[in-house]
Amino acid sequence: MTDLSVVEPWVAGxxxxxxxxxxxxxxxxxYPSGRAVGQFGFSKAADVMSICALTSAINASSRELGRQLYxxxxxxMHHAGGDRQVFMARCMAGAxxxxxxxxxxxxxxxxxxxxxxxxFQKALEQLQPDTEPVKPLPAGDFExxxxxxxxxxxxxxx
Amino acid sequence: xxxxPADVVATLSHVPGVAVAMVVGAADGLIVETSGVKGGAxxxxxxxxxxxxxxxxxxxxxxxxxxxxxxxxxxxxxxEAERGNICVVGAExxxxxxxxxxxxxLGRVRLDMMQAVRDKS
Numbered sequence: 001m002t003d004l005s006v007v008e009p010w011v012a013g014x015x016x017x018x019x020x021x022x023x024x025x026x027x028x029x030x031y032p033s034g035r036a037v038g039q040f041g042f043s044k045a046a047d048v049m050s051i052c053a054l055t056s057a058i059n060a061s062s063r064e065l066g067r068q069l070y071x072x073x074x075x076x077m078h079h080a081g082g083d084r085q086v087f088m089a090r091c092m093a094g095a096x097x098x099x100x101x102x103x104x105x106x107x108x109x110x111x112x113x114x115x116x117x118x119x120f121q122k123a124l125e126q127l128q129p130d131t132e133p134v135k136p137l138p139a140g141d142f143e144x145x146x147x148x149x150x151x152x153x154x155x156x157x158x
Numbered sequence: 159x160x161x162x163p164a165d166v167v168a169t170l171s172h173v174p175g176v177a178v179a180m181v182v183g184a185a186d187g188l189i190v191e192t193s194g195v196k197g198g199a200x201x202x203x204x205x206x207x208x209x210x211x212x213x214x215x216x217x218x219x220x221x222x223x224x225x226x227x228x229x230x231x232x233x234x235x236x237x238e239a240e241r242g243n244i245c246v247v248g249a250e251x252x253x254x255x256x257x258x259x260x261x262x263x264l265g266r267v268r269l270d271m272m273q274a275v276r277d278k279s
Contacts, residue, residue: 080186109218111187111211 175262
């Protein structure tokens with residue numbers, strides 16, 4: 001696993017445990033707005049930027065799809081690829097809402113990822129700081145916020 | 159004749175000493191079918207989902223070890239712990255998992271699990 005980096009230090013412990021226990025190859029923790037909070041397994045800011053934007057969009061789409069189909073939003077998704085699988089879910093820590101996306105292969109399983117993700121959620125709940133949750137951003141601020149969080153993870157680009 | 163997962167679980171859960179019987183996906187570790195929790199284990203939190211995922215994972219690693227040692231596919235796996243046993247039998251795409259009390263007749267449990275796998279295929 002590539003070194004873990006976080007914007008908010010309090011998520012480092014739970015995120016590290018999740019990565020190791022569930023044997024994830026890579027993962028990103030972010031706010032639903034697309035702002036990155038922590039990552040592991042990535043060495044390029046551009047990759048994390050793409051993943052944050054896509055995860056944020058997929059989350060919004062899947063929630064609406066769930067509402068349309070079942071009257072309530074989907075909060076967890078799993079895609080089983082040939083070699084690698086993607087797990088995507090939301091988690092709450094008090095009033096803070098996060099999204100997590102992780103990649104795993106045959107060294108793990110969906111069942112393993114689900115049980116350690118549940119433990120990750122509990123850990124976040126216990127460690128959450130007493131701060132105001134990040135409010136949704138106006139549409140025009142998305143890119144600026146994303147770049148700011150990526151600078152925190154990988155250092156300023158150029 | 160193929161036996162339905164619900165029937166496999168029902169049969170195994172009636173074996174004396176079996177506290178939980180589950181049919182679990184071998185690849186994803188998710189529960190396909192499970193019995194209720196019997197005996198003292200019923201008093202605590204429900205850990206069937208954890209047990210299923212970890213037992214399936216452990217069985218996959220044991221299979222790799224067995225193949226690496228050129229012993230072929232493991233037919234029966236038993237994990238002996240302080241307060242009981244976890245027994246696992248693989249059947250292609252699923253694994254049968256039982257949580258068994260220390261007082262159980264393990265020979266009977268093993269026989270019935272192996273029979274359930276034969277009936278499934």
